[in-house]
Amino acid sequence: MYAWILILTLLAVMAVAYQLGIKRAISSVGGLTQINALHSLPSYYGLYAALWAGIPALLLMGLWIGFQDQIVTSLVTANLSPDMLEGQSSGRIDLILNDIKNLATGNIVSATVTPEVQAAADQYARLERIATWSMWLAVLAVALGGMAYAWRRTGPQMRARNRVESIFLAIMIVFSSIAILTTLGIVLSVLFESLRFFDMVSPVEFFLGTNWSPQIALRADQVGATGAFGAIPLFTGTLMVSLIAMLVAVPIGLMSAIYLSEYAPRNVRAVAKPVIEILAGIPTVVYGFFAALTVAPAIRDLGALLGLEVASESALAAGLVMGIMIIPFVSSLSDDVINAVPQSMRDGSYALGATQSETIRRVIVPAALPGIVGGILLAVSRAIGETMIVVMAAGMAANLTANPLESVTTVTVQIVTLLTGDQEFDSAKTLAAFALGLTLFLVTLSLNIVALSIVRKYREQYE
Amino acid sequence: MNTMVEAIDKATGAMSSAELAGGQHSRATVGDFTAVDPRMVCRNVDVWYGSKQAIHGVSLDIGKNEVVSMIGPSGCGKSTFLRSLNRMNDTIVGCRVTGSIQLDGQEIYDKGLDPVPLRARVGMVFQKPNPFPKSIYENVAYGPRIHGLTNNKAELDELVEDSLQKAGLWNEVKDRLDQPGTGLSGGQQQRLCIARTIAVSPEVILMDEPCSALDPIATAIVEELIDELRQNFSIAIVTHSMQQAARVSQRTAYFHLGDLIEVGETNHIFTNPQHKLTEDYITGRFG
Amino acid sequence: MNNLAATAPGAPPRRTIDIVNESLKRRYARERRFRLMGAIAVGLGLAFVVLLFADIVSKGYTAFQQTYIRLPVTLTASIVDPAGTRDIESISGANYNQLIKDALRQQFPEVTDRRELRRLSSMLSVGAPQLLRERVMEDSSLIGTTQEIWVLADDDIDMLVKGNIDREAAQGDRRVTDEVIGWVGQLEQQGRIEKRFNTIFFTHGTSREPELAGIAGALMGSLYTLTLTFLLSFPIGVGAALYLEEFAPKNRWTDLIEVNVNNLAAVPSIVFGLLGLAVFIGFFGVPRSTPLVAALVMTIMTLPTIIIASRVALKSVPPSIREAALGVGASALQTQFHHVLPLALPGMLTGAIIGMARALGETAPLLMIGMIAFIVDVPSGFTDSATVLPVQIFLWADSPERGFVERTSAAIMVLLAFLFLMNFVAVMLRRKFERRW
Structure with missing residues (x-):
């Protein structure tokens, strides 16, 4: 104060x-x-x-x-x-x-x-x-x-003005360097703690182990104190949820972008596009609530109806809702790249007597493909890094499974779980969160870099 | 160029705005606009963009195995007229065509008429070469594929080769058919677009300033090609270059501010124009 | 003429148009299917929006009302103020619980069994005595009189009255017994039960009891966090954008900054939580669970958004303005501050508001920096322990009571209302100041 x-x-x-x-x-x-x-x-x-x-x-x-x-x-x-x-x-x-x-x-x-x-x-x-x-x-x-x-x-x-101006300029340079400091801060802090983690647990066990149960390692004198830090179940869980999300988001997002930019009358587009984009502005915690309290029970009831065993926190529920969240992301990026395809391509195709869908499928989408792929990669990176939906709807159990009806856990869920309980900065349990964070950061960063460069190259091609 | 156009606009502004107010009114065309053996017959064609009229009552025939060229200053409506011949104007919002355009006696703006088969019969080559971002082979094979013109790969190969031969591009690209069409030079790209068009075996080919983006050598090659294509197709070409019109076409039509001013045998138009505006244009007083 | 090159030898030559016409029907069927798929995709997208909102509103709208029981409470002077001094201390220490319980028991003189009596008292909220105390302390003239007072009901009764508990279900399957249902029925007949506007929801902090839980603490926490975030990120973002767009030389360093800004915009938000935990809390010792540390993390997180939006706004100011200012002898900085910045400011503000809207809805990084703690008090400063609205939603969503489900949904409705408001302001701002040069 x-x-x-x-x-x-x-x-x-x-x-x-x-x-x-x-x-x-x-x-x-x-x-x-x-x-x-x-x-x-x-x-x-x-x-x-x-x-x-x-x-x-x-x-x-x-x-x-x-x-x-x-x-x-x-x-x-x-x-x-x-x-x-x-x-x-x-x-x-x-x-x-x-x-x-x-x-x-x-x-x-x-x-x-x-x-x-x-x-x-x-x-x-x-x-x-x-x-x-x-x-x-x-x-x-x-x-x-x-x-x-x-x-x-x-x-x-x-020369007071010149001096004052150089001070202002210096301040602006410092401000713009904050972006670099942030990245540096992320890398250093996460890397530092991760290295301490890898002192206790070997990277081989971490990246290739299939057993994840960090909760045991609370006290040194406890039975089974070592804990298990094999992160494979987390990676597969993350991949499964992301895959389900993309299976929902890519077809719906891409098709609605195509429909809205090529077929829809102008007034339909003027209404439907912003309404769908509302989905992008809704906080993830709201999606998490929706997934946990509405979608998951609905899927469970449906499964029971079909005689299937569905866990109350299933990968399917989390993935579906995450897919809904990502739809506007895919659709607005696809919309951008589809609109960047020059009209002359369409003209060329129509002049040969192609129908609209033939033109779209055989000329426009292939021409826009690099941009669409870049957009999808960005969406994948977002799915992998998404936290609240999976925290609220995917569960904690580190199951190594390919069944989307079972409960899985993800990298982000474990980061949150490990860091929201009692924290001891020295325990492998806490440090494991940073190792997971480092993995997450590196994976999403490389996805972003690749995606952004693809999109940029694509834009240059038609400029 | 632009200042010239502005000058014309000023000189003729009063008249044309009076015409616009009058709507349907158009200037009578000098010369005979019919062809001996017509493939396309256009009568009193008006084209509107929203409330703005771009073409005033144009009547013109395109005969079999002939090249008709359309010349005139920028903005005179010659490209608009050309695009209305295979309903490419449908893609422009607010564009309206009235009057009669017939292909082999069939009204192409009939309500029931489908533009897809129409465009298979009336192909078009554009001002800027616009190959698809696909391989050279796929560019040419695109039309036959969507229309299902061939039954197997061998037939398609043959058709692609034949089209590239006709477009005079075969020898240059036969070793790299799988490379992207966008990697060719400008002139080659334009010939690729022509090959793409003739692969569908249309009856009429419309060309919208096909050489304006090409260098003189490429232009010469394409002009030669147009002359050869006349054996099999009817061709309507819009051009900026009077020399080109004189070189490739049998008949020439002169457009001015949306009106068809004069039409006739090409050598006749260039040596002995009847209308004052035509004369001014071809003697280089404006344009 | 115009024969296809590839026709079988001997067969009569076929014209293109015949082949085209043959396949046309099939092609148009495919066209319609494709178009239908597009329409279905758009329909699904719209349906999801409607479903989401319908689900939340239908779950949450009841939370804006709360069940109260009207009881004639006798504020016996000997209990409320035994000393008779009207002294605040002694009034506040009185046994209001007893007063309310007695008032309820008066309504049901037939209930005498101890266990039943306890069940009867549990119909009232545990917070009811506190509310009565506040009322009496406000107006000490009530002491000694009998007042008809609307007493806050327990959340189970609330749920029962709102119809969220099935009265027909077997007794073991629901949270209230047959007796309680009977009592509630009696009170309803006497007109002693009423659903009234739920002011507690807007004036109280969180609580373990659904009927006492409110969003005031979380809202204030969000307000403090956002204010500080804006104060930090807007000047920094604008300064950085100004430098990068107008002053920076094209070299490796500025390229590096550019790449960094673009990539940071796409880093998962949870990573910023790790940064906040390791650097701000672990290294600099910023107190955890406070709006201060939340704002620092949010600043780092929203900065790329603001920088990118501000640069777009600067780009849209035509160079002629700069040339005009430089032409009359203004220094580069004067040009920027006097001419370019004022023109670009609406665009920058729009970007900042959108960034703030994102920060308002952000949850994941805050879990890591202790905003998840259970904090009842409404925070009164940047360094008080606090939580924010989305985290409150997350915490309530975890609570099993049915009463919290409707409060969670109601809190979501409040959050979405704020987000809509912010986006609306941003759109209006853009509309109003959008200029075509």
Whole structure:
């Protein structure tokens, strides 16, 4: 909460700096009458001062907040008596530290409060207080220092506009680099944790093993503590659900794109296209609800009617609903590429006496095929990465099966399951989620790269 | 070119807008628009795009084994007229054709008439070569396949070879029939499109400025080809080049702002035009 | 003439048109089949939309009403305020539960068996005493009087009244006993049971009891998250787009950024959850379960959408505007900020709103960063523990009670209403400011 007050204070300082900068600039040339002697408009001198007051201070504050907790925690940990920590897993230590923090902030504590914990909590609270106050002091000092620096530099010769503009440009460059930082962040964080996972479990077991039961590995002294991390059932489950989804989405999406762009009267197209695209805007959790509470029971009842055994969370239900979700994705991408096929192709075919469907099937679709394939690959990548529908409708059991009526689990379901329970950052169970995440990221990334390059090449062909 | 067209528009603007207001009114055609042995007979053809009239009461015959060329400045309606001869205008929303166009005595704009077999009889070659993104072989085989013209692979092979021979392309492509048609040069692509058209054995071939995207050498080859094709087909060709019209056609029709101004024997038109507008055009005063 | 090249020797030559006419019927049949398939596909697509909405509305519309039982509650002064001081502390500590129970038992004097009595009391919501307390604390003049008060019913009674429990089914197959059905019938006859507008749904946080559960906490959580997401992602997105579109030199670095932006737009959202967990929570120590960390993840996630939309908006501003500004001596940055940006802003805002709509509906990454915690209180800041609407939907969808099914559907209806509103605003904005140059 204090951070917000500090930010508001900083904004106030910047406003003051702005005013002072303008005053200083005007007075440096001897008043408003001499204003033409200034290199830039006075407001640029104001901005210059405000930026100098604000940016270094904000940066410092960001770093401080980012690292304060780590430093204070390590100080507190260092002061804890060694026998408290001895022989404890790092998860237990985290738990103790959590208790200390909760105690310090007046929250509910999970264990009984020992004097040592109480002392540590007091120390924690004291350090936090000191850190917060020194942050205030340091940040405000830097802000005022920056203002003073700008004040000293301001004069008629200073090219304030150019300086302000280079600062803005630098900010924009930083902003646009965030995309790269994000990718880097994803790769590094996921890769780092995955490597730790592969220290405990061999990649061969992970990628080729057929037994997945990570839940067992909770404590080291437990029976069957190793757990099993063979991810093949997850991969096959993911593939099966995605395959069912594509079997629904591709024919319906492609045929409706063809119908709407080649056959439908203009008013039908004007209504039907946006209505179908509503499907793309519905949150996935809604589809998950629909799959779990409407489609899955319906399929089960239908199966019972036909004398088939259908699991209450079947791959079929999840796949069907995921297919519905992907229909507009396939149809709008196909619509784009079909419309990009030049009219001259159609003319050429009609002039030979082809019917409309012959023209579509034998000329337009083959001509649009690369684009359609690219679009389908993008849709596959979306199906593989889709989470909520499968979490709510596909189930947790890692069955290695080819029967869509059985319950299967997917990579995304397991990531969610592994990371929403109690977390211990060191257990293979938690780290397995990152290994799965890495696999997911790499697979979808390569699908996307291939798909996007196919689509781009296709566009260039007709431009 | 464009400025020229604008100049004409200005010069004739008052008149043509008066005509537009008058609707059906059209200028009388100078010369004899009938053919000795007509294959297609057009009488008083009007073409409308929405409320805008593009063709005013054109009457013209296309005879057997002859090449009729249509010339005139840009926007004069010659391409529109050509496209109405095999109902390619059907694909344009809001396009309407009135009057009479007959193929072998059959009204092609009859309600019951099906454009699909019509187009099998009246083929068309377009301004820009538009081979399908398929192999050379498949491009030519496309028409015979959809119409079921051959009974087996051997017949189809023979038909493809024959068509490519007729289009004068066989020797150039016989070793690479399985390569994409889009990989050929512009002139070859256009001849491929002609081969594609004659593979269906149509009775009339319409050509819409078939050489405007080609270089002079390719143009010469295609012109030679058109002359040969006259032995088997009736041909109507729209062209921008008066020299081309003079070289390939037996009869020439001059269009101006949607009107058919003058029609007659080609050598007659070019040596002794009757109408002032025709004379101005072929002597290069505009166009 | 015009004979086919390939006719059997000796056979009379066949004209193309005869062959074409022969097969025409078959070809048109195929044409009709193909066309029908297309129409069926479109029909299916439309049917799915209708089915989805019909399913959710039919399941959820009843949640906007809630069953109440009208009871004459005697607010005995000696129980409510034994000290007689009207002191807030003592009023709030009173045993309201007893008051309500007594009021209900008065209606059924014949019920004396202890087990039956307990069953009778369970017809009322466990939250009913709390609601009564709030009412009394608001208006202390009620103390000592007898009021006809609409008391919140338990969700089982709610379901029974709404007809979601089959009264004809065998007793073992339903959640309420024959006795309770009888009591409800009596109360209904006396006009003491009524379905009233469900304000609790909009004013309360979540709860284990369906009749006390509301979306206020989740809505506030979503509001805080979206506000912060917008404040972070819009300036960053616009700045990045401006640089990439207008200033960036064409080199490897900017190519790399481009590829990155395009690919990030298609990365599964759950991967952003992993990033949030490992980097924001694990490394920087941002408190989990808060709108702050959710907004950071959402910012990273919506940034590519906003950058791409903003670049399209910048592209649509014609170069002549830039040339005009540069021509009168404006600096490159002045040109952008004074002339190009104002013209591109509506397009950028449209993109941002669409990005926000996506963020509003996003669930998967938030599960990973602790938004899944059970939080009853309505959050009051960016660093309070909170949940968001879609996660609330996910949590409720897991609850077995029938009462939660209708509340889940109702929450979905609220979520979809917000999404429609946002998309509507985006479309209007585009319509209003769309310019053809």
